[in-house]
Amino acid sequence: MSATNPLAPKTRPSIELLDEAVVEVLRRKTPVERVAMIFAANRTMRLRLEGHLRTRHPEWDDQTVMQEIARRMSRGTE
Secondary structure: OOOOOOOOOOOOOOOOOHHHHHHHHHHHHHHHHHHHHHHHHHHHHHHHHHHHHHHOOOOOOHHHHHHHHHHHHHHOOO
16 A cells, blocks of 8 residues: 555555356356346446436536546546
């Protein structure tokens, strides 16, 4: 962690391993099913982020919220 910011993320990358049961389920999925899972996860993330932003910034209009969602999902929160 950073000495100046105790909440800063670690600088070293970490590898997370999947449980073998999860790996087996994913292996059985067709490519179409896997892509559908990715789109569903993306939609869920956008909806959660939209709810968060609308709660934190009720003064923002729809366009501003959508622009912030796009910014965060494409480049992070910088």
